[in-house]
Amino acid sequence: MLDRxxxxxFTTKASGxxxxxxxxxxxxxxxxxxxxxxxxxxxxxxxxxHIIIPKILSDVASExxxxxxxxxxxxRILVVDDEDLLTEMSRQRLERLGYGVVGKTDxxxxxxxFRAEPDTFDLVITDYTMPNMTGFDLSKEILHxxxxxxxxxxxxxxxxxxxxxxxxxxxxxxxxxxxGNDDFARLVLDVLDKxxxxxxxxxx
Numbered sequence: 001m002l003d004r005x006x007x008x009x010f011t012t013k014a015s016g017x018x019x020x021x022x023x024x025x026x027x028x029x030x031x032x033x034x035x036x037x038x039x040x041x042x043x044x045x046x047x048x049x050h051i052i053i054p055k056i057l058s059d060v061a062s063e064x065x066x067x068x069x070x071x072x073x074x075x076r077i078l079v080v081d082d083e084d085l086l087t088e089m090s091r092q093r094l095e096r097l098g099y100g101v102v103g104k105t106d107x108x109x110x111x112x113x114f115r116a117e118p119d120t121f122d123l124v125i126t127d128y129t130m131p132n133m134t135g136f137d138l139s140k141e142i143l144h145x146x147x148x149x150x151x152x153x154x155x156x157x158x159x160x161x162x163x164x165x166x167x168x169x170x171x172x173x174x175x176x177x178x179x180g181n182d183d184f185a186r187l188v189l190d191v192l193d194k195x196x197x198x199x200x201x202x203x204x
Contacts, residue, residue, distance in 0.1 A: 002041060008156050022085045024156065028178040073189050075122030076100040080110040080138065081154075082130045086177070090125065097185055107133035111141050118146040123192055128155035136169060143170050150195040152187065154179075 004010045006027040030037050034054045041047035077099050081087045084105055091103040102121075104110035107130045114121060124142055128135040139151050150172040155161050166174055172191050175184070 002039060005039065006037075022083045025083075025086060025178045032178065032180065072098050073185075073192060074098055075192055076102070076120055077123045077125060077188070078110060078114060078121050079103045079125045080107055080130070080135075081105065081127040082107070083127075086127075093181060093184060094188070097188075099188075107131075107135075107138045111138055114142055115145055118142075118149070121149060123188065123195070124149060124151045125188075126151065126153055128153055128161050136165065139169050139171055148195075148199070150191050152191055 001010075001012065006023050008024040010024075027037055030051060030053065036052045038050045039047060040050075077094055079087055079090045079094070079101060080103075081090065082105050087103040087105050091101045094101045102113060104113065107126070110126075111133065114124070124139075126135040126138055130138075133141075135153050135155075139153065142149060142151065147170070151170070152173045152175065153161070153166060153171050154175050154177050156177050161174065163174070172195070173187060175187055179187075
């Protein structure tokens with residue numbers, strides 16, 4: 001299986017227990033930074049992953065200042081993805097930017113949390129393909145509870161997503177995984193800003 005473990009949607013888990021996108025996303029992120037990842041595995045002994053990432057040559061301090069100017073935000077965000085790794089990565093990214101985050105890997109549990117306190121969330125970010133309740137079904141239920149909450153949907157690079165259905169449901173934006181930190185931060189800020197401007201216009 002070693003030659004397939006980084007393939008999107010390849011998984012040894014049973015149906016409905018995983019999408020096979022975890023290692024694929026890790027591979028994509030490392031490659032996007034000009035790095036490489038290899039794996040060695042032997043039955044009964046375990047597995048080891050080796051990650052090589054190029055040394056940063058730019059001014060790290062100035063890069064941090066630039067990122068801080070572009071990416072900082074505020075608000076509470078619900079993140080839903082059935083892959084533990086991706087949920088945790090999104091949570092860490094958003095918390096570093098100043099957001100409060102609730103991360104869930106079960107779409108039904110996420111819906112119950114939203115239903116219990118709908119007015120406390122400023123944004124929902126949900127995966128497209130999930131067991132039990134898809135991203136589309138979750139979005140419909142959330143918008144039925146609170147029609148004004150902005151939703152961003154995401155999917156793996158090789159998942160065909162009907163874009164017309166995204167607009168029809170009322171989902172505000174969409175991105176393909178993996179997405180870089182800067183692009184992710186700008187997308188979240190943009191959707192939140194547009195939503196708040198819309199609220200001001202409707203209430204003003």
